[in-house]
Amino acid sequence: MKIETVILDWAGTAVDFGCFAPVNVFLTIFEDAGVIVTLEEARKPMGMLKIDHIRTMLEMPRIKAAWHRVHGQSFTEKDVHVLYNHFETKLMESLATYTDPIQHVKTTVQQLRDAGIRIGSTTGYTDAMMEVVTKHAADKGYQPDFLVTPTQVGDKGRPYPYMIFKNMEVLGSQATKQVVKVGDTTSDIKEALNAGVWAVGVIIGSSEMGLSEEEFNALSSEEQQQIIEKTKCVFEESGAHYTIETMAELPALIETINARLNMDRQLECK
Known part of the structure; x- marks a missing residue:
């Protein structure tokens, strides 16, 4: 599994x-x-x-x-x-003007696809808003396999789980424990937990951190670490199973989750 x-x-x-x-x-x-x-x-x-x-x-x-x-x-x-x-x-x-892919996203998505993983997406934006975002993001090299907006699930967006369930249905996901949701807000974490999937908070570039790229890069290493730890604590207190600093860490985290799933399965068989 x-x-x-x-x-x-x-x-x-x-x-x-x-x-x-x-x-x-x-x-x-x-x-x-x-x-x-x-x-x-x-x-x-x-x-x-x-x-x-x-x-x-x-x-x-x-x-x-x-x-x-x-x-x-x-x-x-x-x-x-x-x-x-x-x-x-x-x-x-x-x-x-706010559609530039965040660093490591495009590379990470390609790595996941190479490993046979499907890429879904959810948002707090409406259909009309996402028409703008998806077009410009695609022009810049980022395009997930599927998108669900609150508009498509009767305006029951986060923290309801229905956008995740719709992704699972269309992408053919068999079990919630084989799905990872990655987000940058506590609403994302709650959405994942309510859907019964793995909840992962991404820290650098997040709304929860609340800094622009320029502001973050202007901080000393010590200041950066302090705000990373602070943001990590918020995600953990919200119930996140894991946190990552950037999307570059996601493929390795998925290997960790896979190992955990296999261990759980072996224990069940004993």
């Missing part, structure tokens, strides 16, 4: 180092609505379907109170949709 399928997140995992395309827009739409939000607040629900992300931000006690203070009443579902429409418009304007 061995891993047959690897399912990758998109922004912050495969493309868009630091996952800055949506974060910058979240900051802008709230500022335009008269409520200043922090980078940390904007990043916390990252990985969710974007309208759910906005809803989650509005439910945060500080933002909820600030909204009430500015608008004279609590937010409504109409406010959620107004913010989301504003978000969608702004994101679509800039999305194409």
